[in-house]
Amino acid sequence: MYNYLSKNRLYAVLFIAIVLLLAACGSDDNNDATDNDSDSNTEENTEQTVDSEMGEVTIPANPEKILAPYHEDTLLALGITPTAKWAIGESVQNYLEEELQDIETIEWTMPLEQVLSYEPDLIILENSFDSYEGTYEDYSAIAPTYVMSQEETSDWQVQLSRFGELLGKEDEAEQAIADYETKVEEANTELEDILEDESVAFMWVVGGQYFLFEENRHAANMVYSELGVEVPQLVKDLGETEATWDPISLEKLSELDADHVVILGLEDDEGIETLNNSNVWQNTKAVQNDQVYHIEDQSNWTNSGIKAYEQTIDELINIFK
Structure with a gap:
């Protein structure tokens, strides 16, 4: 009786060990598949080449240091904090200071020395260079530089959607615009009743x-x-x-x-x-x-x-x- 039980226990232990081994192999296979999927997703979320007002520019994947002088509003709406904020001397866009009070400034003329000092991964500029000290070639030598169209510069909804595309934040851009439209609708009704x-x-x-x-x-x-x-x-x-x-x-x-x-x-x-x-x-x-x-x-x-x-x-x- 004792020997019978011992053999059965031995067989049970061996069976469980084999099951666990097979499960582990399957898990490894799944992990490999997951890793491969992850690698695939990473590859899909790599740099992209897009058209801008100054021709094609390659946008890096997930840029962390972005300069978009005077358009920090749009970056914040997408949940992105700029690496520096637009300023004219001591004057800044005060309405954004609650979120940007700890961010250093960059002069509105975009001096090349200042731009270099921030080591940006991506620079986004308006379509006119009249106020900038440098040329497109100067800035693009520092970092990939996207130049907005006139419409992107002047129409915040077009700009927000475009920034969303460039920075992999399409969903955030769509949600921000939808929330804004709801806010306008509610305010319209309230003001009509009051005024x-x-x-x-x-x-x-x-x-x-x-x-x-x-x-x-x-x-x-x-x-x-x-x-x-x-x-x-x-x-x-x-x-x-x-x-x-x-x-x-x-x-x-x-x-x-x-x-x-x-x-x-x-x-x-x-x-x-x-x-x-x-x-x-x-x-x-x-x-x-x-x-x-x-x-x-x-x-x-x-x-x-x-x-x-x-x-x-x-x-x-x-x-x-």
Whole structure:
């Protein structure tokens, strides 16, 4: 009896060992297959050669150090932190500082020494090189350099989609645009209930001068065309946006018939003091009805990125709640 049990146990042990060995081999085969799949996926996610305004450029896979001066808004919308942020001296895009406050700056003229110092994996530039110190050849010698088309430079949705394609973030780009469209739809309904057919003008006061936003100037374009806010007659009379933004005279502001006026800029600016002491300004409809509002930071209002627009929508809703 004892011998019988021992042999059976021996056979059982041998059987289990064989099963485990076969399982291990199968696991190795699966691991090899997984590794092969992983290698295959890695190969699929390698560099890609695309067309840009300056011809073909090879975009590296998963670049970690990206320079896209003035278009950090788009990178952040895709969940990417730039290696440096656009600046003019001490001035930066303030509305992005909550996310970029610890990121070093790069001068808006893109000095070659600064660019070199950041050792970028990828550089993304606007289609015009007028403001850059270097040439395309200079920058492309440092890192692969993608030059946007005019449409990609000026239309944030086109730009966001293109960046998504270049950086393997197509899903993130689609989701960001879908979320934005939902936000616009909700804000449109809310503002329609609050303002009805009342008009709103937007004016930037800086250095004692007054800049009235045309219908398609920066964030005003979104407010008027997407949120459906009524355009004052004087704003309509300004016509299409020109490349040069000319100040409007105090005397001309006497014609401003807006029901509401949003003033952007520091409240201690000399221009604000002049307005407060001006009979011309004090007699406008919005002032008479106590419908003038102040927002100190104009940075999101003078930009056209998705994050800029979302912040503008939030501020506008908060003003009129």
